[in-house]
Amino acid sequence: MPTKVRIPTPLRKLTNNEELVEVTAATIGDAIKELQSRYPGIEERLVDEKGEVRRFVNVYVNEEDIRFLQGSKTALKAGDEVSIIPAIAGG
Numbered sequence: 001m002p003t004k005v006r007i008p009t010p011l012r013k014l015t016n017n018e019e020l021v022e023v024t025a026a027t028i029g030d031a032i033k034e035l036q037s038r039y040p041g042i043e044e045r046l047v048d049e050k051g052e053v054r055r056f057v058n059v060y061v062n063e064e065d066i067r068f069l070q071g072s073k074t075a076l077k078a079g080d081e082v083s084i085i086p087a088i089a090g091g
Contacts, residue, residue, distance in 0.1 A: 001078040005031060008084055014039045028059060029072035031082060046084065047072070056087040 002022040007015050015021055021038075025031035029051065036043035048054050052072060059066045060083040066074045076082070 003031065003076045003078065003080045003082060005035065005082045006084065008086055010086060011042060011045060011084070014042045014045075025076055027072065027076060028053070028061070028066055028074045028082065031076060032072070058085040058087060059083070060085065 002024045005021045005023055007019055007021055012019065015035075016039075021035065023031045023034045025034050032043055032046055032053075035046075046053060046057055046059075053059055053066065061069065061074055061076065061080055063083075066072070
């Protein structure tokens with residue numbers, strides 16, 4: 001059973017409007033690389049030049065923020081659900 005990745009609306013133009021994409025990756029970093037191989041251009045929107053998830057992008061594994069886990073090295077297992085949520089500023 002693969003890991004499901006929920007794609008936010010602003011990035012769906014890169015995934016052919018797919019909201020839910022399945023990956024078989026060991027970590028968040030690997031999942032992002034797999035997404036990049038299938039959907040070119042998505043990685044640069046998610047990670048910085050050091051390969052870390054951008055400040056304004058929130059990534060959750062089963063509703064837990066990866067910033068409080070192991071960041072891009074957070075392990076994934078079959079059945080996990082990853083949510084990518086761009087931060088929204090307003091006032």
